[in-house]
Amino acid sequence: MATIKDVARRAQVSTSTVSHVLNKTRFVSPEITLRVEQAIDELHYAPSALARSLKSNETRTLGMLVTSSANPFFAEVVQGVEQRCFELGYSLALCNTRGDKARLNASMEMLLQKRVDGIILMCTQVDLGANVFDRYPSVPLVLADWGPMDMEADLIQDGGRLGGRLATEHLLGLGHRHIGCITGPRGKRAADERRAGFEAAMARAGLTVRPEWVIEGDFELAGGNSAMTALLALPERPTAVFVGNDMMAMGALRALADAGVSVPEQMSLVGYDNIELTHYLVPALTSVEQPKAGMGALAVDTLLARIKTPDCPRRVLTLTPELIVRDSCQALT
Incomplete structure (x- = not known):
């Protein structure tokens, strides 16, 4: 060489x-x-990248901790991060935590040993407890939507309350009054914000949320499937359902198909995230768009700004969701 x-x-x-x-x-x-x-x-x-990093005290490598890059939502955000890193001449070290705190801590230790310049955290663990972040408080850190709110780190968040309201108001505008909701896990900010938007829209319309029509899911396919199965087993079922993310909405569609319930003729459905797959479902899923690639790019830009100006005040940046109307909803007749 x-x-x-x-x-x-x-x-x-x-x-x-x-x-x-x-x-x-x-x-x-x-x-x-x-x-x-x-x-x-x-x-x-x-x-030699190592020699350069020792001389400049930077590796031009960013770390990213994500719950699962196999999940289409996370995958599309990661693509935005990777693209922005490529444009700016940075490398990305990606770690999947699988929702495991021990794995998160081990991955964090590994990234710090590799001397990454900063870390993007996109994990569902809200209560991390005593963890490796406490031992390295000076590490530049950005939370990308899914993460604990009490950490001293810049935060890029989805406008979940607005998104939940947009989804529910769409169903209300189609004449639906019996509306259910499949939420994400309670205590997770993304799930709680979207549910709050749903409840606010119902209250504004003068409607009472029926507790038995609000089912907690897990943001995964199986959770959406079991939640919809529970709704269908009730003596009276809603005519429309807002689902807290597209993965659960796809599981819900499977449950509806298995039960012989046609969408949207017998039940309207709205998802959240607008992952690429929603366009190819039958029927194509109406969903609330999160600018996922934009979130990834913004996370990189925010992290680099934090690296350059470590003492600036904490930034909280909120993205604006948008409703994408497709074929899974129709007016109530």
Whole structure:
């Protein structure tokens, strides 16, 4: 493997001149610059990222802790993070926590050992308790929507209350008055905010939320399936349901199909997140759009701003959701 000394010898210059050409730290004549660049190409020389990081005290690598990158919602956010890192010349070290605190702590330790410049946290663990973050309070950190609210870190959050209200008002506008809700796990900010939006829209319409029509899910396919099965087993069922995320909505669609209940003719359904799959479902799912790639890019930009200005006040940035109307709802006749 070629070294900087080999490049200098081939270009007939000093190693410091090669360094100036690589890092653009001093003017070097076009003729010498060309010789150095030709030598680099001929020798296939690649500067040592480790050496650069030791000299500059930065690795140009960001870490990201995510509950599960296999979940389509998280995957689309991760794509936004990766794209923004690529555009800015950064690498991304991605770790899946699987909802396990011990795995989160171990991943955090690993990222710190690799000397990442900062970390994006997108995990469902709200109460982390004593954890590795307490031992490294100076690590630049950004919470991307799913994370504890009491941490001293910048926060990028979904406007869940507005999104839940938009979904419910859409159903109300179609004439539905018997509306149920499949929520995410209680105590998780995303789930609680979306449920609060649902309840606010119902209250504004002068309607009472029926407790038996509000079923707690787990943000996963199976949770949505079992929650809808429970709703269908009731003596009286709602004519429309707002589901707290698209994964549960897909599970709910399966339960409705298994029960022979047609959507939207016999029940209207609205999801949340607007993951790519919603467009390909039958029927295509009406859903509340979160700008997922935008959230990922904003997380990177916010983290880099925190790295550059570590003493600035905590930032809380709220994204604006939008309702995407498709085929899973219809006016009540």
